[in-house]
Amino acid sequence: RIIGLDLGAYSVKLLRIETGKQSLKFEVINAREEVLSPEEEEGPGLIERQKEALSKLYNAGIMEAEAYASGIFAADGQIRTMEVPFIEARKIEAILPGLLESEVPFDVSDMIISWHRQEGTAPGEKNPEQPEVSRIRVGFGKKPSIAANLQLLQTLNIDPRQMHLSSAALFEIAREYGLGTFMPREADETSGDHSAAIIDFGHRTTNLCVFDKNGLVSIHSFYRGGK
Numbered sequence: 001r002i003i004g005l006d007l008g009a010y011s012v013k014l015l016r017i018e019t020g021k022q023s024l025k026f027e028v029i030n031a032r033e034e035v036l037s038p039e040e041e042e043g044p045g046l047i048e049r050q051k052e053a054l055s056k057l058y059n060a061g062i063m064e065a066e067a068y069a070s071g072i073f074a075a076d077g078q079i080r081t082m083e084v085p086f087i088e089a090r091k092i093e094a095i096l097p098g099l100l101e102s103e104v105p106f107d108v109s110d111m112i113i114s115w116h117r118q119e120g121t122a123p124g125e126k127n128p129e130q131p132e133v134s135r136i137r138v139g140f141g142k143k144p145s146i147a148a149n150l151q152l153l154q155t156l157n158i159d160p161r162q163m164h165l166s167s168a169a170l171f172e173i174a175r176e177y178g179l180g181t182f183m184p185r186e187a188d189e190t191s192g193d194h195s196a197a198i199i200d201f202g203h204r205t206t207n208l209c210v211f212d213k214n215g216l217v218s219i220h221s222f223y224r225g226g227k
Helices: 046-059 089-103 143-154 172-176
Strands: 002-007 010-019 026-035 067-072 077-084 111-116 135-144 162-165 195-202 206-212 215-221
Touching: 002 111, 002 143, 010 046, 026 046, 046 143, 067 143, 077 089, 077 215, 089 111, 089 206, 111 143, 135 143, 143 162, 172 195, 172 206
Parallel strands: 002 067, 067 162
Antiparallel strands: 002 010, 010 026, 077 135, 111 135, 195 206, 206 215
């Protein structure tokens, strides 16, 4: 049994699924949304109201699972695709903080950084004359935001196996249906730079997930939502 939690500014959403031992297919056991208590000027903060909603789900007896996945506030993290002048992992890791410092609005010392080589690309593929160039995807999130989410979940003894940037989680929809589903029918999938996007209109933010035939390209969050 696996539980996915969406800790939103308007509600907490839960999806509990069960997988078979002989198959990767899954069955939905529970799907529920618990709306947060109204926001008041001098009332409880967002974390406290999310905790209250989680407690209601816990008391309903639908929080038992073997694995948990959750997300962090999309505006507290980003994903970027970058080209770096090295192919060795240790050299890439050494220069990443300096590259990000000039690229992102966060303090590098205040971020948790993760990276990997982009799917479908090899060093020097984009420019054969520069074989010592790697195309990588970098994800980073604010440490305080990640810590706050972990502390919230641990009050109910939940230790998430995965934590996602909320905007990046939208890409799983595209992955599930197949990336070609979102590409122009007339496009030649073997060439060209066709891209697509999924937009999530949230309560506090609007999240944008951009991808192409090779996978996730970038995510963006805007401080304007349904509220």
